[in-house]
Amino acid sequence: MLDVIRELAKESPSKIVMVVLDGVGGLPREVNGETELASARTPNLDALARESQLGQVELVGAGITPGSGPGHLSLFGYDPLHYTVGRGALSAVGIGVKLAAGDVAVRGNFATLAAGRVIEDRRAGRPSNEENVRVVGKLGAAISELDGTKVEIYTESEHRFVVVFRSAGTPLGANVSDVDPQATGVPPLTARGNDNVSERTANLVNAFVARAEDVLRDEAQINGVLFRGYSDVPHFPNFPEVFRLRSACIASYPMYKGLASLVGMDVLDVPGEEDALQEKVQTLRDHWDRYDFFYLHIKKTDSTGEDGDFEEKVHKIELFDELLPQILELGPDVLALVGDHSTPSTLLTHSWHPVPLLIKSDWGRKDLAVRYTEEEAQKGSLGLRRGTDVMPLLMANALKLQKYGA
Amino acid sequence: MLDVIRELAKESPSKIVMVVLDGVGGLPREVNGETELASARTPNLDALARESQLGQVELVGAGITPGSGPGHLSLFGYDPLHYTVGRGALSAVGIGVKLAAGDVAVRGNFATLAAGRVIEDRRAGRPSNEENVRVVGKLGAAISELDGTKVEIYTESEHRFVVVFRSAGTPLGANVSDVDPQATGVPPLTARGNDNVSERTANLVNAFVARAEDVLRDEAQINGVLFRGYSDVPHFPNFPEVFRLRSACIASYPMYKGLASLVGMDVLDVPGEEDALQEKVQTLRDHWDRYDFFYLHIKKTDSTGEDGDFEEKVHKIELFDELLPQILELGPDVLALVGDHSTPSTLLTHSWHPVPLLIKSDWGRKDLAVRYTEEEAQKGSLGLRRGTDVMPLLMANALKLQKYGA
Known part of the structure; x- marks a missing residue:
């Protein structure tokens, strides 16, 4: 029509x-x-x-x-x-973050990990927005770039945040598997890219997960991150x-x-x-x-x-x-x-x-x-x-x- | 949706x-x-x-x-x-016959054949349901199996009946051409299968037609069968x-x-x-x-x-x-x-x-x-x-x- x-x-x-x-x-x-x-x-x-x-x-x-x-x-x-607008892109849109062609937005949850990286709470006890802002600030200060790619992290609400990987010329793919296993008692999954451009994104995601756990290792509740819903900018x-x-x-x-x-x-x-x-x-x-x-x-x-x-x-x-x-x-x-x-x-x-x-x-x-x-x-x-x-x-x-x- | x-x-x-x-x-x-x-x-x-x-x-x-x-x-x-539900399957469903995966149900008409197998009446003078039941009984007694395949025949109403070929492990195909030429003055057509599994069904159909004409050769009106509408079980x-x-x-x-x-x-x-x-x-x-x-x-x-x-x-x-x-x-x-x-x-x-x-x-x-x-x-x-x-x-x-x- x-x-x-x-x-x-x-x-x-x-x-x-x-x-x-x-x-x-x-x-x-x-x-x-x-x-x-x-x-x-x-x-x-x-x-x-x-x-x-x-x-x-x-x-x-x-x-x-x-x-x-x-x-x-x-x-x-x-x-x-x-x-359709993917979850990641819609979250970015919802907090006023603009995506450019080639960028990928990812929807994240803060989680509580127990010994052996086992997920204890997929929502880290549903922290307040203020608590979210504090942790996002801490992560943002530590992780602004990974492997030459610009990384931005934003508060959404409670346990939810958004990460944007900015493509520097080379487009990033959004066909990436979840880090969030949607279950407790198991460790986070390793992200995998289902094509060449998405493999680059998966590597960035896995690097982010490792860095974030390192930065948050002394936090009581928010000591892990889970990702689900990767999207590039929709072309309408x-x-x-x-x-x-x-x-x-x-x-x-x-x-x-x-x-x-x-x-x-x-x-x-x-x-x-x-x-x-x-x-x-x-x-x-x-x-x-x-x-x-x-x-x-x-x-x-x-x-x-x-x-x-x-x-x-x-x-x-x-x-x-x-x-x-x-x-x-x-x-x-x-x-x-x-x-x-x-x-x-x-x-x-x-x-x-x-x-x-x-x-x-x-x-x-x-x-x-x-x-x-x-x-x-x-x-x-x-x-x-x-x-x-x-x-x-x-x-x-x-x-x-x-x-x-x- | x-x-x-x-x-x-x-x-x-x-x-x-x-x-x-x-x-x-x-x-x-x-x-x-x-x-x-x-x-x-x-x-x-x-x-x-x-x-x-x-x-x-x-x-x-x-x-x-x-x-x-x-x-x-x-x-x-x-x-x-x-x-969509094929005519054969709908007829089977309508009389309460269950189809299993691999079975084929075929919709049949009783017909009157003249000399040289020429179709005189495609509906055999629209017999009563009682007459249908009598002839179906006769056919059922004579044809319970063809070439190792179990055959069932059921009254639908008047000139209509249903034949079910039960697959014995090897699935039967429903992509078979009509026996009914939808015209009088010509003989019934030979069924042909349009793929390997349907060829097996076509052979069964043609064998059924020949056997039925043999069993019904002394009948005054109902002395032939026509087939149209083959279906396997629909997968919804x-x-x-x-x-x-x-x-x-x-x-x-x-x-x-x-x-x-x-x-x-x-x-x-x-x-x-x-x-x-x-x-x-x-x-x-x-x-x-x-x-x-x-x-x-x-x-x-x-x-x-x-x-x-x-x-x-x-x-x-x-x-x-x-x-x-x-x-x-x-x-x-x-x-x-x-x-x-x-x-x-x-x-x-x-x-x-x-x-x-x-x-x-x-x-x-x-x-x-x-x-x-x-x-x-x-x-x-x-x-x-x-x-x-x-x-x-x-x-x-x-x-x-x-x-x-x-």
């Missing part, structure tokens, strides 16, 4: 804003009750919904709960079953090229900036703390003339769902409702509201439930849905669709797609 | 019951009239529907009328365009392994037990005659603790449709409604009601119309559909879907699927 779009897409002055309300879909607290969206007081969203098209979107497939990576890739038009078709859109990402959290960057969007600086709603709209305003497509990410609708805080998720939805007139004021030709997955506060995690999709453009039909809620979206004219349908629909509504065939 | 599910599926104590109401979808008797489901008095189904999610399911594809095989495979999560991914479900089939008729057995479910013994509704629920109750997934098959909603008996189909739906509280009483975490195809009594046969799907779980949204009928299902939150979506949805609702990607 991307190839078809690439062939049909045309440049035009119209502007598209895609607002991703992270994890916005929810569930009722009791049978046939109201969801977070339905409970929220949202006069601006309601007015918008009355003149928009609604529908429901499944990001990956029926029953499949999307991670943030697959959820976003689907919204960006990339089939998430085909375009370039979003601005495929859709012929000068494309910008407006997000605060590293994961979302990283995903947008992976597909080739410009990542705009957003000042301010946390979700920085007002600053995001200001960034949108400041760059309005320079781009055709804005991906605007709102995080807190997801975090409050993951916290299991129904009322607070309702509140975050209401905060977005207050922000909406400022976005509409800019006069986007096409405005879309959608989520990258549902995060019902009753489940405290991502879920498989479809997310409501709203598309506002001058080219919509009368629609039975009158609010941006899960229930109303069921009545919408856009039906129940895959996430990969969203970008083609936005392009069409912006009159940016030529006719297919004569 | 099965590969994705295999990767995401996790074991958990939750229990899923999938009730397949065979051929349950129907049509109205006059324009804008009520279907069998809508005409039925179903207080228990109605109450269930009010707190469930509904939708519509197409088992194979738009406009495609599914046979029982493809319909069920789709519900079990297997794309019926990819996973194992359902209990893919979904990580201890899986049981509760059905009365051989075809459904056979299909469940083909995908690796345990087939439970159901005592009683015909549809044996009460015995099926008792079987469910007796095995409740031992399985995570139950496929419960109800047959009469289909047979009454095939008989063209609208009122009787309504009655069978009402009988199921009376049974429903006993199933609910067991407290399944997820209960699904669905059909393997529609069988409108006005059409007297399977049809392409979508079947209504109902899913009851703790994780549903408010849904506009308030009855388990074709019309209400159109308003349901589950939308119009492929049959292969059903299993992933049930797994998700049972919280048995991990997140896809990070």
Whole structure:
């Protein structure tokens, strides 16, 4: 489908804003009750919904709960079953580390080793983030280079860290076997490369393991490292090229900036703390003339769902409702509201439930849905669709797609 | 998709019951009239529907009328365009004959041959089932073994029968050309094998044809046999392994037990005659603790449709409604009601119309559909879907699927 779009897409002055309300879909607290969206007081969203098209979107497939990576890739038009991001690369992206072609990112766990290098705890007693930062600092000071290859080590969270091996001209391969045996009572495995370029990576990994154990030998709990999930930088078709859109990402959290960057969007600086709603709209305003497509990410609708805080998720939805007139004021030709997955506060995690999709453009039909809620979206004219349908629909509504065939 | 599910599926104590109401979808008797489901008095189904999610399911594809095989495979999560059961194997399954690896089942027609072995009637005047049984008995008595290979012959119905060649260690191939020329006025064709293992089968088939014509030479009408549709046992991914479900089939008729057995479910013994509704629920109750997934098959909603008996189909739906509280009483975490195809009594046969799907779980949204009928299902939150979506949805609702990607 991307190839078809690439062939049909045309440049035009119209502007598209895609607002991703992270994890916005929810569930009722009791049978046939109201969801977070339905409970929220949202006069601006309601007015918008009355003149928009609604529908429901499944990001990956029926029953499949999307991670943030697959959820976003689907919204960006990339089939998430085909375009995958490896664990190592996604971890790097998630902490804001850029990978270049030929680099390899590796996902690591701190572990506790007993005598004879036998693994006692694969997660080193789940250390605090502060403890992780301390140990990463110690390793980073000791290991900045191995066999002429630049090595970087970053904290992810708790027992998790990321190592990036920077290729110096010669590309590194990611086809390397795990160090983590996924079992206790046995020593870490020796990494092996399954092709020539990956053998070089495997040697680096094994050298890192040995050096790290040496550096950490006096630590009580964190005295070993395990690796699993090696990835090179994923090669995706370039979003601005495929859709012929000068494309910008407006997000605060590293994961979302990283995903947008992976597909080739410009990542705009957003000042301010946390979700920085007002600053995001200001960034949108400041760059309005320079781009055709804005991906605007709102995080807190997801975090409050993951916290299991129904009322607070309702509140975050209401905060977005207050922000909406400022976005509409800019006069986007096409405005879309959608989520990258549902995060019902009753489940405290991502879920498989479809997310409501709203598309506002001058080219919509009368629609039975009158609010941006899960229930109303069921009545919408856009039906129940895959996430990969969203970008083609936005392009069409912006009159940016030529006719297919004569 | 099965590969994705295999990767995401996790074991958990939750229990899923999938009730397949065979051929349950129907049509109205006059324009804008009520279907069998809508005409039925179903207080228990109605109450269930009010707190469930509904939708519509197409088992194979738009406009495609599914046979029982493809319909069920789709519900079990297997794309019926990819996973096919050969005619011979399906016939064997349909009469309750088990195939082992290396065996070949062949679908046969009784024919009337004139002088010079010229085919006069490809269906031997459509004999009665009794006549079929008599001739099959005669053949069975004369041909139990050919060239050291065990041969079994079974009545299917009218002019149709099934021959099973049992591999004795050396596997038989099913890549064999037809004996049936699908024309009259010409003699039967000589079967040819398209590879080494199939050549052995072709020799057996040709020997069978010759022996049968010899045994039947004094018969007036049934004096020849034609073969078309050779199959070895299909190799499907194992359902209990893919979904990580201890899986049981509760059905009365051989075809459904056979299909469940083909995908690796345990087939439970159901005592009683015909549809044996009460015995099926008792079987469910007796095995409740031992399985995570139950496929419960109800047959009469289909047979009454095939008989063209609208009122009787309504009655069978009402009988199921009376049974429903006993199933609910067991407290399944997820209960699904669905059909393997529609069988409108006005059409007297399977049809392409979508079947209504109902899913009851703790994780549903408010849904506009308030009855388990074709019309209400159109308003349901589950939308119009492929049959292969059903299993992933049930797994998700049972919280048995991990997140896809990070």
